[in-house]
Amino acid sequence: MSEDEIGQDELEQAHVALAQWFNARSGPNEPQFVPGSFSDWDAGRREEFLVMAPSGGMSNQLYLVGGGLVHAYSPAHETHLQALEIARGERDGTIPVTPPQPSPF
Numbered sequence: 363m364s365e366d367e368i369g370q371d372e373l374e375q376a377h378v379a380l381a382q383w384f385n386a387r388s389g390p391n392e393p394q395f396v397p398g399s400f401s402d403w404d405a406g407r408r409e410e411f412l413v414m415a416p417s418g419g420m421s422n423q424l425y426l427v428g429g430g431l432v433h434a435y436s437p438a439h440e441t442h443l444q445a446l447e448i449a450r451g452e453r454d455g456t457i458p459v460t461p462p463q464p465s466p467f
Contacts, residue, residue: 366407373405376412376427383425383432386462408442411449429453 377397384395402417411428415421426433426449433449440448451457 368405368407368412372412375430376405376414377401379427379430379432380414380425383434383462409446411446413442431459 374397377400380400380403381395381397384399388394400414404415404417404419406413408426411426411433414425414427415423422436422438423434424437424445426435426445428449431449431453433445433452435445435448448457452459
C-alpha cells in the first residue's frame with residue numbers, strides 16, 4: 363500500500379472518531395450517529411490525517427481525522443496547512459481542544 367492509500371482499518375477508525383465527535387455535540391433529542399453514518403463520506407489523505415467530507419461536495423466543512431482526533435475546519439476560513447497545524451497542536455496537547463458544545467436544538 364502506498365503512503366496515500368487508505369486502509370480499511372484506518373477508515374473504520376475514522377468513522378468511529380467522527381461518530382463520537384458528532385454525538386458529543388448532539389442535542390439530547392437528536393439521533394445518535396454510528397460509524398456507518400459516515401460510510402459514504404469522501405476520504406483523502408493529508409499527511410498523517412484523513413480529510414473527510416460529506417459525499418457530494420455540498421459542504422463547506424471538512425474534518426481532519428487521525429489518532430482519535432477530529433478537527434473540523436472550513437477551507438474558506440483556514441488553509442489546509444493552518445488546519446493541519448491546529449490539529450497537530452490539539453493532538454500533541456500544545457493547543458487546547460475546544461470542549462464539545464451540545465447543540466441548542
